[in-house]
Amino acid sequence: MIDPVILVLTLVMVGQVLLSVPVLLGKVKHLPVNLPLALFLLACGVLAMVPIVRIQFLEEYQVFSALAFPTFLLLCPCLWLYVEGITSHQRWKPNRGHSRHFALLLPGLLVSAMMLFLSKEEHTALFIDDLDATTLIGIVVSISLLVIMVLWLGQCIYTTYLIARRLILYKKRLKDTFSNHEGKELNWLLFIAGSIWLLILSTAFYSNIMNSLLFNVRAEAVLSLLLIWSAAHYGLQQKSGLLEYEEESDRELCQGEDRLECNERAEAIKVNKIALAERENKKYQRSALSVEQANRIAIKMNEVMKTEALYLDSTLSLQKLSRHLTISPNYISQTLNETLSTNFFDFINQWRIEAAKPKILENKSTILEVALEVGFNARSSFYKAFKQEVGLSPREFRKQHCSSLKASK
Known part of the structure; x- marks a missing residue:
């Protein structure tokens, strides 16, 4: 008989997934970045059902376990693609290059297929009684599972590194662009979700390999619930501040132009953004801004803050200041970083x-x-x-x- 606490926690998790995923999928056309988050939550929901199916639906457990195993391999790439998309300054869309993040999925599907060909006795011995395999196919499945789990744990560590690096760069770009970050910074719940997620994966890995538990089953269920709730809560309300900034700039550039001119300008903007992305880590190496020009810009920025108090505008951004001074945003950003040794966020907040x-x-x-x-x-x-x-x-x-x-x- 399944623990009533585990049953309630599992039903809450599944309920959260069933409520959140349709909402996210309904917004995919407008926000494609919701797709990987919806897949991430769906995978979490399937995995949350494993304890119940294993105990209450033993006859169906072999088919369910074969279907559930590949969902493990969706967690890392889906979470990374969501973070990549939500921190992008361009509208994110799935592309062929993203397929490399799902490299473990194909071997995972092959292992799942082999699991279906195990006899009931062999499957029970391997996945319920935790006994050694006695047949050739059972041995192959056991070894394959072990290899994939080791690779999967490595993928989790690498994904965590990618996410941490991406968030650091995103925070820096926010400081270079906005004077206030409310509603734009990635919610701290994402960090908690990532930590809990990694802890759950490590616990599952340790439990299967070392044949012991780091936490009891109830604790694991609570951690899983916190993961799903925080990811759903965060995903349903978060928007990319950088994307909103770029779209605002595009609209302003197209004001007063006819449709054809606007499309041409949009293409030029797109090319420019690609070039900017390629130069993201090459700070001002080929800038035409001289030291004398930078000093004049610095004086002009301080003067306009002193006389017009632009800092009182809570929505002040680099783009707004650029329009007011009729100076390129890149020149302003370069002046702040190199001449004044600060960024836009700190400069405005000092005033x-x-x-x-x-x-x-x-x-x-x-x-x-x-x-x-x-x-x-x-x-x-x-x-x-x-x-x-x-x-x-x-x-x-x-x-x-x-x-x-x-x-x-």
Whole structure:
């Protein structure tokens, strides 16, 4: 008889998948990046059913296990393709190059086919009683499973590395582009989902190879539920900030043009984006911007912040500042990075913090009200930026200043 707790947790997981996957698939036409996430959740849902089928539907378990095994091999590539797509500055679409991430799927399908040809007794011995294989096909299946599991664990480690590197680059590009990141940064739940996912995979691998459990079955079910819930919750609400920025730029460039001119401009933009992607790691190697020009741009940026207080606009972006100054975004970005040794995000927030200091000392408004007045979208981001710039929290800054005034008297 299956543990009632395991049964409830499994049903909740499957319910979450059944609710989330149709919604994600319904948005695939508009957001193709939802496809790999939907496949990832679907694979998680199938794997979540294994304990129930193994105990309650023993007669069908052989067919189900053969169908479920390849879903393991979908987890790594689907999660990576989703992260790749959601962090892209171009509209993501599946292509032939992505097929290399599914290299383990074909041998996995072959092993699944062989599992169907095992006798009931041999399948029970291998997958339920955990006994050694006694027939040739059983030995081949056992060895093949072991080899694929080892390769799969390596793929998981490599995928985690790819995701971490991608997120670091994405965060850097956000800082070079926006003055506020709310709704654009990848949700921290993704990191939790990735950690739980890797832990579950390691646990499953250890359990099968070492014939012992790192966690009990209930703990594994809870971890699986957290994984599915966080991935679904994150995926249903997350959008790519970089993609929205590029689409906004495209629309602005096409304003006032007829359809043909706009299409021609869109093609030119597409070619330019490809070139930019190829040069992503080659910072300004062939820029025509001279040191004298960069200094003039830096002076102009500081002057416009001082006189017009553009930093008060919470939606201020590199593109908006570029239009206001009639200077190329690339030149502004290069000036910030090389001349001022900062990025767009920190540059704007420095001005916001300076504007916030006298308001904090006046003590006439709450910290949240001050944050919103100077251009921040959230109290938490204001606290983080203030402490990074000043070395103190807003309250500590106010308290220190009051203490200094009392001491001087």
